Amino acid sequence: MKINIVTAGKIKEKYLTEGINEFLKRLGPFANVKIIEISEEKMKDNPSEAEKQQTLTWEGQRLLKQVPEGSYLIVLDVYGKELSSEELAAKIDSLGLSGKSNITFLIGGAFGLSSEVRSAADMLLSFSKMTFTHQMVRLLLVEQIYRAFKINRGEKYHW
Numbered sequence: 001m002k003i004n005i006v007t008a009g010k011i012k013e014k015y016l017t018e019g020i021n022e023f024l025k026r027l028g029p030f031a032n033v034k035i036i037e038i039s040e041e042k043m044k045d046n047p048s049e050a051e052k053q054q055t056l057t058w059e060g061q062r063l064l065k066q067v068p069e070g071s072y073l074i075v076l077d078v079y080g081k082e083l084s085s086e087e088l089a090a091k092i093d094s095l096g097l098s099g100k101s102n103i104t105f106l107i108g109g110a111f112g113l114s115s116e117v118r119s120a121a122d123m124l125l126s127f128s129k130m131t132f133t134h135q136m137v138r139l140l141l142v143e144q145i146y147r148a149f150k151i152n153r154g155e156k157y158h159w
Helices: 014-025 049-064 087-097 115-120 134-152
Strands: 002-008 032-038 072-081 102-108 125-128
Touching: 002 049, 002 134, 014 032, 032 049, 032 134, 049 115, 072 115, 087 134, 102 134, 125 134
Parallel strands: 002 032, 002 102, 072 102, 072 125
Antiparallel strands: none
């Protein structure tokens, strides 16, 4: 299975980078995981609502250009559906069984997502009603993907 993680912005904290790299290493036997980063759009101080929307639109268009054609697109969004780890594992498993061997997870930047990105999604996924930085979400995502593969293989995740 091929999994892409398309995201706006770079990881700035060393501890997050180390955690992400650890889970990417653990995912190696299960899937080919690729992280595609684009630079975040800059937003001026005190932007109007129209300026905010234009910035999100530009960033969204750049994010969507990175999604491989035919990939099943799961957009992480606060308004998405909340799943348990077991439900995410079942979703990934069912996609693979139905011939969808390429899945892309998309994480927006610090200012959120455009309506265009939400509309392009095959699925909107929320990790919580709480707000997390997009950098932290990347770590949570790779951990949950790893957990999903362990669940699907019937292997213990916690010792």
